[in-house]
Amino acid sequence: MRKKLTLGILTAMVLSLGSPAFAAEKKQEVTVAKDAPNIAIMLDASGSMAKKMNGVSKYELAKNEAFSFGSKLENTNVLMRVFGSEGNNKNSGKVQSCNAIRGVYGFQMYDEQSFRNSLNGIGPTGWTPIANALQDAKNAFDQLNSNGKNIVYLLTDGEETCGGNPVKVATELRKSDRDTVVNVIGFDYEGDFHGQLTSIAKAGGGEYFQAKTKNDIKKIFTQEAIELSK
Template sequence: MKKTLTAGILAALVLSLGSPAFAAEKKQEATVPADAPNVAIMLDASGSMARKIDGVSKYELAKKEAFNFGSELENTNVLMRVFGSEGNNKNSGKIQSCNAIRGVYGFQTYDEQSFRNSLNGIKPTGWTPIANALQDAKNAFDQLDNNGKNVVYLLTDGEETCGGNPVKVATELRKSDRETVVNVIGFDFGEGYHGQLTSIAKAGGGEYFQAKTQKDIKRIFTQEAAKLTK
């Protein structure tokens, strides 16, 4: 009986080692180098992102392009955070909303199903804690032990509304021990190239991109993915 059990266990082990899931895991471990870029996608889920463009909320449009962006980041560690998605956009919900930085997808290689599932049930609702979101990205970067560069993509349709100083945090990110840049995508943002969002990108050593439409977001993310994976 003992020999039969042992043989069964060995057979199960061999099957598990040959399973697609195990093979995918081994493939990821083998293909992601120690100097792979670490990409943090910070997605605005504040109340203003519920406004619609051609019948679809800005949040849904941005989320779709964030998914597409992740799928293009081969050999890259990807993280996604959502900010402002709790409480409400009234004073009664401000404290909760301003502290709501949701770590929906921790640093790892892109997995389509997990990445898509990470945003299930999240709706745009509250205030805009950009400084807290950037600080959260900094904390996540500080936990990494690889030596790849750090890149932030902050996608928002407005400026800080929680009293934080995102320009200061972007400056601190830029001064990190490893190469770090902060890029900002202003989606349907009325101030254009002026104001706080431009200052955040400048302080973080990155670029400010103006996106008026979903196609603009797609174009920006496509060209950035090409830079990161070349």
């Protein structure tokens, strides 16, 4: 009797796994529409992001809001890059840091556990290679076989410190074959509002957002997620 019961359960499981409903559900988890937007989140992990706000580093605050933003995105390809997370913020670590663009999460639908795991062991360390980060985003977009709009969210607390020209790269992104926009979030940024970060957003056809607190980032990402869902 026990053997028959076990066999029946296994048979039911096999049939359910092979059912059209299960197949459709599984397919939905791994694919997005051909014209779905492609979102590239570029997160600053330079040494200045180690500064604490209410006992928590700016990097951790920004990272957690990036997680929350990703969870709100449906039918969307999401990519995450972290820049400046290697070497150190001294001259001895500049070359390594300025070339440290870590592709932690390649273009795919958002999966919370994978997204969170992708940033394990990464912390704020070095310099700020914004131009290299934007170039990396451009390279990733160029490899996509998609008709969707390309959107960059560059989250940083400072300007380029590696000698690159991020305004030029943002311009190239904007002029690419696909409809591409570069948005910039200046987190606890103490520079001139009309400085480089604003110029990057303008050259990229996007917006510059000023975020003084974690809640400011949350509001920005929440509103952007709403706009993307329309």
